[in-house]
Amino acid sequence: MPLLYLYIAVGGALGAIARFALGGWIYGWSGAAFPWGTLVVNVSGSLLLGFLYVMLEGSAAAPQWRAFLGIGFCGGFTTFSTFSYEAARLLQGGQAGRAGVYMLTSALASVAAAIAGFRLAATMLGRG
């Protein structure tokens, strides 16, 4: 088994556990009326991946780190399937407005966060 699979597996496991922990903490104070946990996880994970991608560019160990942190950790941390499940459940429950806000915010804020991650890393590398 290529070593790359191990990087991805370990990164993915840590990412999923981090999501579970962060989600539990967020729902502890946000309540269950809106999927705040998943939204924060997806937006912060997108920011992190954008940031890491630029930070790792040009590094000799970049492919391994990209596998571990990008595909593994960020992949296990963010969750498109949970987003879809929760948006679908909101729609099924007749909360179309809330579902619409959730879908729009998730998509727009996640992409904006990835771009912010690029810029943050570029600024830190003095290329901003």
Place this chain on the structure above:
Amino acid sequence: MPHRFQGERTLMRIFIGESDKCQEGPHRGKPLYEALVAFFRERGCAGATVLRGINGFGAHARVHTDKILRLSLDLPIVVEVVEDEATIRSLLPELDGMVDGGMVTLERVRVILYRPHDIAEDERWRHRIGGLEAGDDEGET
């Protein structure tokens, strides 16, 4: 004479979580709702029903709901048993050991129908809901 089970009985409701495990006895380690049903069956109870809730909270005020995946891992479960009060009381010591966290309530109910689905025709009259025809005794025992 109506069926022996009709009349004043006790309804026991056991409020637990889907991921609770049985703490004591021969069913230790099994999902608690399965262990409770097996236990009530072994003790010859009249029946038991498990209901799963979609939303709720308990003693820790933590919300459980199937709408948020992260909060759907311990959904509310209610196990209901109807029996005469003496039988219910005899179950309580073992029940107390089996349940970790939860709530148990007892209330008085009146059973007006209790029959198996495949009852013989000549037995059927004993299992009718009382009070539907003139001269019925309204199912009281």
